[in-house]
Amino acid sequence: MSAGEGGSATPASRVPALVVMHADLAQALVRAAERVVGPFTDVTLLSNEGLSRDDLERGIESHVQSWEHGGLLLTDFWGGSCHICGASAMRRHGEVAIVTGVNLPLLLDYLHNRDRFPVGELAERLQQKGRDSIRVQRGTPA
Amino acid sequence: MSWVLHRIDDRLIHGQVLVAWGQRLDPVRIWVVDDGVASSPWERELFQDAAPGIDVHVTTVADAAAAYASEDEAPGSAFLLVRDLVTARRLAESVNGAREWNVGGLHYAPGKDKLNDYVYLNEADRAAARVLLGLGATLSVQDVPASRAVSLTSLDAGISA
Numbered sequence: 001m002s003a004g005e006g007g008s009a010t011p012a013s014r015v016p017a018l019v020v021m022h023a024d025l026a027q028a029l030v031r032a033a034e035r036v037v038g039p040f041t042d043v044t045l046l047s048n049e050g051l052s053r054d055d056l057e058r059g060i061e062s063h064v065q066s067w068e069h070g071g072l073l074l075t076d077f078w079g080g081s082c083h084i085c086g087a088s089a090m091r092r093h094g095e096v097a098i099v100t101g102v103n104l105p106l107l108l109d110y111l112h113n114r115d116r117f118p119v120g121e122l123a124e125r126l127q128q129k130g131r132d133s134i135r136v137q138r139g140t141p142a
Numbered sequence: 143m144s145w146v147l148h149r150i151d152d153r154l155i156h157g158q159v160l161v162a163w164g165q166r167l168d169p170v171r172i173w174v175v176d177d178g179v180a181s182s183p184w185e186r187e188l189f190q191d192a193a194p195g196i197d198v199h200v201t202t203v204a205d206a207a208a209a210y211a212s213e214d215e216a217p218g219s220a221f222l223l224v225r226d227l228v229t230a231r232r233l234a235e236s237v238n239g240a241r242e243w244n245v246g247g248l249h250y251a252p253g254k255d256k257l258n259d260y261v262y263l264n265e266a267d268r269a270a271a272r273v274l275l276g277l278g279a280t281l282s283v284q285d286v287p288a289s290r291a292v293s294l295t296s297l298d299a300g301i302s303a
Binding site: 080 | 152153154155156157160161184185188189192193194225247248249250251259260
């Protein structure tokens with residue numbers, strides 16, 4: 001499944017992404033991102049719902065193997081099946097990196113920068129952006 | 143203390159284990175007992191890094207059986223994870239297997255019958271379940287602590303037959 005339709009041709013240097021998460025989270029996150037920036041392509045979605053480790057790994061690999069120059073796996077949390085199976089699936093396929101703990105600001109930063117940085121650099125950048133986006137604002141007691 | 147969860151789940155370490163059971167039972171060690179994972183350096187490393195703050199041991203069934211009694215006496219609580227009923231049976235035959243085994247995820251594969259959304263069995267699974275029950279084990283189907291536990295035999299009459 002590709003998020004959004006239309007748009008122009010994919011730049012050769014674009015880093016594609018697979019968002020693989022629990023339940024409907026990937027779909028919801030991408031839908032939220034589309035509300036902010038409009039439709040986009042080159043982001044695919046997968047849920048781990050009801051899948052064994054082997055089936056999830058195969059599902060991820062079927063996306064990853066279509067990437068000619070690597071790409072990013074965006075998952076919800078470190079140590080979850082999406083991360084573990086992603087790590088297994090990506091071993092055989094060029095330059096692929098996993099970013100865990102993905103949130104909406106991180107996904108938006110990916111969309112904004114995926115034509116500008118190679119896979120490894122983009123992954124490092126997103127890690128920082130995701131972290132920086134988590135802040136606390138405390139109210140002042142009356 | 144030590145063993146607080148014996149879980150049968152084809153995903154081994156994953157979210158339900160780390161977050162749902164982990165927050166409830168607070169393990170300091172997780173034993174991933176799997177001949178295949180133990181024999182693969184990169185898979186071993188993957189699981190060893192999967193649970194920050196928890197000591198993950200990845201071992202073969204034979205090595206887990208050898209360490210089983212001393213782990214039972216060790217300080218802090220520990221999880222034991224196997225991917226299927228056959229592995230559970232192999233371990234239970236070498237140790238005192240009269241334990242409660244949590245059946246947490248045996249997902250669909252061709253030739254398996256559906257018991258619920260996360261448990262599918264074939265004849266090899268049923269045969270292993272029978273041996274486990276014969277050793278005094280209980281098989282309790284429950285994905286996360288917040289859901290209701292039911293016995294595997296209540297979901298599949300074929301096991302008792």
